Amino acid sequence: MTANASAHSNLERSLVEEGQVEILRMAAQCFMDRGFASTSIDDVARRLGSTKGRIYHFFASKADLFFAVAEVGMEFNYAAIDASLKKEAPAIERLRDMAFAHCMSMIETQPYQHSVWQGVEIHLRGSTTPEQRERLNALIESRDRYSALFKAVMEEAVRDGHIHYSDPSIARQLMFMALNSPIFWYKPRPGETAQDRQRIARQCTEFALAGLGDPTAAKR
């Protein structure tokens, strides 16, 4: 817990000026709890024990704040899978590591990831103002690049004969769905350890790998 938590904090600090970090954290919590549309700036301010003024001093608009949260969330993900991605190992092994790391990121930065999800959903429905559209497109692009990292490794694992499926794009959707699912149902338990979270991520990963046709998956 301490290792990852501090890693996240460092990343947060590197991305935004100190002082905005707390705002982002509380905003992410609110967006997860009530959804973007139902969250008022005053809600976030209340959670901060401050007022609107503080938020609007740093962020131009509600959408601006939201995108900041989502972008930090994506940074978490890139950082999480980085080591596994570069590892020298068979594709199937890299894929498993990336999947696990991704899933752990979903669990340990859940509020941020929930905002990322909402951003993607908003994009799918297509309802946005022209100005926010650009920022949203950038987020989606980031998400696509991230997804492509998995795509490449998956294709390699298919060539190696370790996984197989009919429609690759659907397969990726299903894999991410399994790995992302803790976003929706994970709830930190009092007295929970890092091992507990790892067990969750492991089961999600094995489920996903097995779903992709890896015969060695879920044999535990």
Add this chain to the structure above:
Amino acid sequence: MTANASAHSNLERSLVEEGQVEILRMAAQCFMDRGFASTSIDDVARRLGSTKGRIYHFFASKADLFFAVAEVGMEFNYAAIDASLKKEAPAIERLRDMAFAHCMSMIETQPYQHSVWQGVEIHLRGSTTPEQRERLNALIESRDRYSALFKAVMEEAVRDGHIHYSDPSIARQLMFMALNSPIFWYKPRPGETAQDRQRIARQCTEFALAGLGDPTAAKR
């Protein structure tokens, strides 16, 4: 398509007075496109080519309309898996049929199911007024009973040694996540046939079954 579409229409007609059906359909579309919170009653009215008056004549509030949509959605699901549930066959076979039928229901009544999902999410965040709370609890209860139908069959299949996993509740979450996922990424294609949708549902089903540890799954 015609068979299922008419089945849905019949169910819709049996559940609500004729004339409300069109309202429910358009409302479901709006809720899917913009989300519950961002959908205004005027949006729904515009989609209907009418005004607020028509909607408020039949539904007491926006929340009332939403719950009506979600409840019809759940009725679709119960109806969809009914035949598979009663079938005389090994548990693993019933499970596969139920999973497939459920997934098809997600695809073919997508807007309704998206509302069901949102309802569950709203419940998870816990933010609602006391009055709507009761109606929401009923929806969640319906969802839980529905999930329990799968739980029973899954336990039987485990006893038969056809599937296996560590945490049953997580396993069920993951299975539903895979089966429900078309809610989010399915988009009807022009000129699409019922077979196309079945192919999608089949891949989701095989992914889910394989994820649950069924060694015969995804062997196609």
Add this chain to the structure above:
DNA sequence: TTGACAACATACTCGGTAGTATGTCTACTT
């Protein structure tokens, strides 16, 4: 034919919320 009611449309109220304008205090510079 006339009333009564269902199925809407029109016109309005009113609260909540995004965004703004302005004030205040502190720290730091020179």
Add this chain to the structure above:
DNA sequence: AAGTAGACATACTACCGAGTATGTTGTCAA
């Protein structure tokens, strides 16, 4: 010591959207 700027708080505006109150029109019963 005075000036400046950052980091907020306070007070206000303007609008949007849920809900309501009140028409209007067609239909059907008696």
